[in-house]
Amino acid sequence: xxxxxxxxxxxxxxxxxxxxxxxxxxxxxxxxxxxxxxxxxxxxxxxxxxxxxxxxxxxxxxxxxxxxxxxxxxxxxxxxxxxxxxxxxxxxxxxxxxxxxxxxxxxxxxxxxxxxxxxxxxxxxxxxxxxxxxxxxxxxxxxxxxxxxxxxxxxxxxxxxxxxxxxxxxxxxxxxxxxxxxxxxxxxxxxxxxxxxxxxxxxxxxxxxxxxxxxxxxxxxxxxxxxxxxxxxxxxxxxxxxxxxxxxxxxxxxxxxxxxxxxxxxxxxxxxxxxxxxxxxxxxxxxxxxxxxxxxxxxxxxxxxxxxxxxxxxxx
Amino acid sequence: xxxxxxxxxxxxxxxxxxxxxxxxxxxxxxxxxxxxxxxxxxxxxxxxxxxxxxxxxxxxxxxxxxxxxxxxxxxxxxxxxxxxxxxxxxxxxxxxxxxxxxxxxxxxxxxxxxxxxxxxxxxxxxxxxxxxxxxxxxxxxxxxxxxxxxxxxxxxxxxxxxxxxxxxxxxxxxxxxxxxxxxxxxxxxxxxxxxxxxxxxxxxxxxxxxxxxxxxxxxxxxxxxxxxxxxxxxxxxxxxxxxxxxxxxxxxxxxxxxxxxxxxxxxxxxxxxxxxxxxxxxxxx
Numbered sequence: 001x002x003x004x005x006x007x008x009x010x011x012x013x014x015x016x017x018x019x020x021x022x023x024x025x026x027x028x029x030x031x032x033x034x035x036x037x038x039x040x041x042x043x044x045x046x047x048x049x050x051x052x053x054x055x056x057x058x059x060x061x062x063x064x065x066x067x068x069x070x071x072x073x074x075x076x077x078x079x080x081x082x083x084x085x086x087x088x089x090x091x092x093x094x095x096x097x098x099x100x101x102x103x104x105x106x107x108x109x110x111x112x113x114x115x116x117x118x119x120x121x122x123x124x125x126x127x128x129x130x131x132x133x134x135x136x137x138x139x140x141x142x143x144x145x146x147x148x149x150x151x152x153x154x155x156x157x158x159x160x161x162x163x164x165x166x167x168x169x170x171x172x173x174x175x176x177x178x179x180x181x182x183x184x185x186x187x188x189x190x191x192x193x194x195x196x197x198x199x200x201x202x203x204x205x206x207x208x209x210x211x212x213x214x215x216x217x218x219x220x221x222x223x224x225x226x227x228x229x230x231x232x233x234x235x236x237x238x239x240x241x242x243x244x245x246x247x248x249x250x251x252x253x254x255x256x257x258x259x260x261x262x263x264x265x266x267x268x269x270x271x272x273x274x275x276x277x278x279x280x281x282x283x284x285x286x287x288x289x290x291x292x293x294x295x296x297x298x299x300x301x302x303x304x305x306x307x308x309x310x311x312x313x314x315x316x
Numbered sequence: 317x318x319x320x321x322x323x324x325x326x327x328x329x330x331x332x333x334x335x336x337x338x339x340x341x342x343x344x345x346x347x348x349x350x351x352x353x354x355x356x357x358x359x360x361x362x363x364x365x366x367x368x369x370x371x372x373x374x375x376x377x378x379x380x381x382x383x384x385x386x387x388x389x390x391x392x393x394x395x396x397x398x399x400x401x402x403x404x405x406x407x408x409x410x411x412x413x414x415x416x417x418x419x420x421x422x423x424x425x426x427x428x429x430x431x432x433x434x435x436x437x438x439x440x441x442x443x444x445x446x447x448x449x450x451x452x453x454x455x456x457x458x459x460x461x462x463x464x465x466x467x468x469x470x471x472x473x474x475x476x477x478x479x480x481x482x483x484x485x486x487x488x489x490x491x492x493x494x495x496x497x498x499x500x501x502x503x504x505x506x507x508x509x510x511x512x513x514x515x516x517x518x519x520x521x522x523x524x525x526x527x528x529x530x531x532x533x534x535x536x537x538x539x540x541x542x543x544x545x546x547x548x549x550x551x552x553x554x555x556x557x558x559x560x561x562x563x564x565x566x567x568x569x570x571x572x573x574x575x576x577x578x579x580x581x582x583x584x585x586x587x588x589x590x591x592x593x594x595x596x597x598x599x600x601x
Contacts, residue, residue, distance in 0.1 A: 043551065058553075231364045
């Protein structure tokens, strides 16, 4: 950080890291991935939340949700499997008990949410639409760990379009749709949600995986399968973001195994406007601060004045 | 609660497969409460490996390097090598850089001074009981019932004795102390001291047995749980256990990391604790 500031001082200005996603102004392109950062307050002791591009909440549903039986997590090589099952406090308790904390932070709050049914998606959207502190929403149609609540909508382009259309109608806010990689061709779903009115796409959610305890011969997760995240999935995520960026006109937020600034840069270069950091928050609770600092330092070293010079700059 | 970039002071095998690591720990030494834990970052170079939770065994002060400087705080963890993470840890040396997040979680409630206290430790489960014992001996008599499979699983007993704790050792194979389960000793002690409070940490079958014994006698029980964790701060919801009164319609999950790892026995849904819990018996990963 010190080096970086000195370097930028000699050039007279610091690189501009600010980006905009569907009208949401971000100080920099770095934000947490839903489900890895609680409701923000859990990480307040470890980094200044005011420095983040945005805060993305744990996925919310109409009513509180219990989640899956345990064990819910298992570590695998360069990653982890999770099957939390979307445990959350519910949208009303979020607004009542969790949002007041976020209101005091000078960083846009993006609320991730899902529904068990089409109607529930619509209802949660309606309840969030009136809340001024919610800068935008991220629609989860991609959780692999519960039958309802996502993936049934996210793997079928028609169903995906239907839920996006409904939410769009009920919501007067920027709408980001989070896509699953567990499909044959992600660009088909990406085009479908873009045409249905999504303002941005975030991808990817976790890849469905499984691990077995060879001694007990049982699955290591009670849910049998779970979502794989962490550095293990990054090359797959970069490829999918690259494909989605080419398929749609709306901004894309890249997610998948980002732990360092270089990882984030890969996504930006293939065309993501911003990135989300997930599993890395568990390993290092201040990972996002380090990534932001190192992004700035990279720009200084490379003589880049604005992060937009990097976004979509892939040479083919 | 902070993330400390710090270093290893020593790391020694104290019994086959069990290690004691001393880490320089500014602040944690004086702020940690008995029963709290740390998240230890095993690997600094690669960002992929999750942290491992470890109960704090004890904290203390080292003499300063030279006159006039404040004493340096340290903390100690005891751990069993059970997998890749703890395997890497066992090869760390004095001076190696490590990262420690803590102190985390809710610790033990010391209870009423003067009352009889019985601590029950199974294997590596004795770790969080040492700091507790150091505090409890100041106000009353403390007994430690320590169980393990063999003599190799019985750790740090002399250190408890040095505190003035009366210790009773039992092993499954009789290789040290009495032959049999630690819970048999507990029953005898509770016959003698029916008004004692019990504090326990160890493998799930032991905790379940201790819970049944204490519930039948109306003896207050606090237990420290071990769980698979990713974050340690209440964000990932990976380490939850079912609380008392839990049902599908009215879910009551408690985070082991934030609402625990120490729970009063009546906070938990014991009927399904053992069958579903992701206890790792010293972190299997």
